[in-house]
Amino acid sequence: MTERTTDPYEAVDLYEAVYPYGAVDLYVAAGGGGDPVGTTITAAALTRAAAFTGAAAFTGASAGTGAGAGTPGTAGARPLIATYAWERPEVDPTPGPLGAADFTGPAPEGGRYGDTLLLTPASRPVPPAGSTLPRLAGDLPARLLLLDPCRGLAAMAAQIRRLADTVGARHVRIVDMGGDILAHGDEETLCSPVVDALAVAACTLAGVDATVYVAGPGTDGEIPQHVLLERLAGARHLTPTARDADTAGTALAWHPSEASALFAAAVHGARGTVRTVERLIPLTDASARVYALGLDEALARNTVARHLLDACPDTLDEAAGLAARLTGIHELQRERRPPSGQARPPRRVTRTARHGPGGDGPDPRAGSGGHPRHLPVRGPRPGPRLAPHPRPAHPAEGRLPLLTLR
Secondary structure, rough: OOOOOOOOOOHHHHOOOOOOOOOEEEEOOOOOOOHHHHHHHHHHHHHHHHHOOOOOOOOOOOOOOOOOOOOOOOOOOOOOEOOOOOOOOOOOOOOOOEOHHHEEOOOHHHOOOOOEEEOOOOOOOOOOOOHHHHHHHHHHHEEEEEOOOOOOOOHHHHHHHHHHHHHHOOOEEEEEEHHHHHHHHHHOOOOOHHHHHHHHHHHHHHHEEEEOOOOOOOOOOOOHHHHHHHOOOOOOOOOOOOHHHHHHHHHHOOOOOOOHHHHHHHHOOOOEEEEEEOEEEEEHHHOOEEEEHHHHHHHOOOOOHHHHHHOOOHHHHHHHHHHHHOOOHHEEEHOOOOOOOOOOOOOOOOOOOEEEOEOOOOOOOOOOOOOOOOOOOOOOOOOOOOOOOOOOOOOOOOOOOEEOOO
């Protein structure tokens, strides 16, 4: 296949940056875990390219964003990144993603982001839960907002819509590290299909103007790079600079994110084959790129996302059950009963979870686990073996796995 090469400074339509004065973007880190790290690098690259062309080289903040929120074309602005708090068991031993009720700390910014929690270095997960997000909030030049999938697809779509309206976002940029956001569901190496599918389905249901970005194709090891490049054929791309990657340098020094680390290494020029715990991952010129495609194109490629839209599950359990019927991978059951056979500790919630503005209700994680009966059933597939990271004393501590270039 002949790759289409695109000068990042000529691909203005890649980042669709021609907006009126004062426009602001909202980023969605689609994969949880370390995706805010790679999303920060992507945001830096898009901002630089927009400023270079002059397409969005404006300053100031739009109505509703507050002072200092900035815009994607503003040098030094901190992007708004909505992200899941769903991390590997070495970081968070409790199953499933964390919600706002799972964090303590002050409620900053005077409600600037509506009912979406802004995470800060002062935020703390309620034990025994753990999270790297509070430390990332201090080490990344970004504002991290908590995306909550626990109450189902419609509630997550409504959260994204409210958040976009509150901050005055003209565009939502969905960033996925590695590319499993384009999963068909039958890939042998796929291990986490539901989170990315939820991001695509929720943004579609929310009716927001959105673009999907695949950063570092293949670096997460879930879909082989050559397969992804076939699915991305014809998509425009840009290559971040080393300076873009350095915006996440402090976080990369400690965060246990293989995909973001490999993406940054490729941007810095590393080439060859990397041996991770599970497989060999090639670092090529494509590993250092960010590919863009429309939200409808991503939806057409993601089987689970399309079925989520049809079923509109009311809980995360129902969404995970639907994904399991399509792919054989049930991410919540895998975390509740890890391969060792020992159940993970339950989460201790110290305050009532909110079910919308002014509303309270039971823990949304206690979903029915139901799923549409008409979907074909695939056999269960084993979960991935993750790199061993010692349990950190600080909830955000960690170390990168040993990566060997061959």
